[in-house]
Structures are given as C-alpha cells and as structure tokens.
Amino acid sequence: MDPSSMNSPELQNLLAQEKQNAMISEMISKLTSSCWDKCITGSPGSKFSSSEASCLTNCAQRYMDMSLIIMKRLQQ
C-alpha cells in the first residue's frame, strides 16, 4: 500500500468522522441494552405500550443527565 495515502488529510478526516459514528452507535447500542432491561419487563408485545415507550425515552435522557453530573463532579 502506498503509505502516503494513509496520511492524506482527506482520509484522516473520514477516519475521524467514522470514529465519531462508531462512538455514537456504540453508545446507542449500550443504552438500548440497559434501558431495554429496565423498561421492558414483560414479554414483548406487538407494539410498545405508551409507558414502555416513555420509559425508554426517559431512560436515555436521564442517562445523559447523569453523565453530565459525573463529568462535573470529576472536574472539581
């Protein structure tokens, strides 16, 4: 492989972009897994009940709140 092509700014940008995408999708998949365990307690139905759906939304948003608190706390 032509080593210079690995250093092209174009490729570096694309890699940075892909890295960010990978972090986002990892976060979604981890959060889906743990919110699923918290919110979907019964056997899965043919559609989510409104309480299951809002539990999932709340779960994700409270996770963000918590992350913020943790970051602030660690910055002190």
Added chain:
Amino acid sequence: MDSFSSPSSGSPPKFSTDDIMTQLRTQLEQAYAEEFLETVRGKCFDKCITKPGSSLSGSESSCISRCIDRYIEATGIIGKALFNQRH
C-alpha cells in the same frame, strides 16, 4: 512491512482513499450487524425462551419475532431521545 510493499513487485499497487474508505465502511457495517445480532439473540433468548422445551413452540417463535421488532424499535427510540430533543 506488508506484502504490498515488497520491492520485487515493482511499483506498489495504489489504493485510493475511496477504496480504503469503502473497505472500512463495509467492515464496520459487518461488525455493527454482528454485534447487533448477538445482542438481539441474548435479549430475546432471555425474554422468550424461559423454559427450553424439547422443541421451539409456536408461542416462543412468535415471541421471538415480536422481540426482534421491538428491539429494533427500542434502538430507534433511544437514538431519537439522545439526539433529537435536548430539553
């Protein structure tokens, strides 16, 4: 280094940035799909196969298909909750 840079091969084949990125994207997609599959397997096995019998029952299989659909839907809900509506 690698086989591509051996001097005997004359001028080394050049891979364009596009080739590398296409390759990378394909492999990433494959990795995401595998990981997703593995997660869904685990979740739906826990939910639907609570007492493994001598064969898969009809209610177990329909539970599994609902479970897969709901898990995909849950992934969408989580994604939206994280990125679409900030307070």
